[in-house]
Amino acid sequence: MTTFTNVRGVKYGEISLVCGPGVATMYNTTSMNNPENPGVPNPNTPDSVPLAAWNKSSQDSLAKDYSVPSVLKNGPRFWVSDTLKLPVGPTLNFSGIYARWFAYPAYPPGISKIFGNPKGAYKQTTIQRDSVIGFNAGTKIFVLVDPNNNPYVMQAGSSQFDTSETIQSLEQPNFASKLHLPSGWQYKAITITKPLTIQAIDGKATVTTDYLANTYDSCTSPSTAACSYNPLTGQ
Template sequence: MTKLYKLIPSLLILIAELANSQPIFEKSVSNLRDQRYCEILYGKRHWLNLEVKVFNTQGLNLCPEDQWKTITKEEVAKKYDASFVDLNGPRYWMMDEIQAAGATANNVKESFGGIEMNLRATVDIGLLKQILGSKSYSPNQINRTTNFIYKAGSPIYELVAPDGQVYVMQSYSQIVNPNLTMKDLPNLAKELKLPTGWVYRSTLLEKDLSLVANGIAYVLQDNLANSYQRR
């Protein structure tokens, strides 16, 4: 029994190391910066929770505008018997490379209005979020295993929260402002309605930046629907 007690600390350390270990990424796609994509999110309420599936066009197509604009929420809701649908696009990636592992590196595909999309993540939305609705500058928990890589020499755009948490832009959106392009991002603060204490800034990377989500990513949007992941 004494030997067993001596082993317990070592076992706890091993468990902690396994929990914090980096995932082995199985898929990778590069040259993404400023590449167009679209997403469709849908889900059905289960008791007090809403599980939302996130499909996007990455690696399959560039979300043709003539097809994208024909898709309706009503059509998706009917097809999948969904109580929640969001048409999230067009968007443009801001990282240079994405690596994926685990359930994120899957081959689950659906076709929406003739546009093929791959299942990329799931989002669990609690009752409070459902009642209050989506809020800008409020992080959501996204279930995915990814590594977003931003290359040295490239600019990144960040939101800094009052508590010091830093969120890096993963994509900019043309949902609210259809004319927004990458060249507008250095001066985007002029268009943002930043809550008190929040800061928008740009940084030129001196070395590669990796944002690893080992099962969970914390993602928020600004008032223009641009998306940011927590560092």
């Protein structure tokens, strides 16, 4: 298990080697690709997914390189939490992008239509991972609220569809208008007054995405214990 601190705003990408439904291995660039020594982890790397290197390869070319049926490239993205705790494993070089193993996510069938495709937005997906995501007191968090008043807290933003998206843009009053929210859904920016943690329960996390591929963790599924408290009520 590795703890990452001061990750808020850090840019990263994920590359998953997908061998079939429920069988995948995911690599993440966080702390890698510092210009001084790209293959060595450096926690002070604000952009671990330089675009020139990231765009050098396609999903199809990487699938051929690693002899797997398919590859899912997810990025560029940026963390909106303050801390992360999760297992970290070996490093691979994906055509010039270094990334370390972070998870066996056990993606459901059709994962490419859930992540990175607006048609898959606002649907619950349970993925396998071991993680604890932390937000400091005084931090602004970004929350989707479904029609049943269940909160989903954003753990990472995306610049895949809106290349101008930043943490600052998430706070803008008009940001919700970009999300094509379904009837009954809401988007809120909330300043928390005490630390908030979100953890995978029994190695599983329930997530959803919005229209711009920002990703959120559920506070109520698979258990209300996923969040240390309900960010809508403070309880």
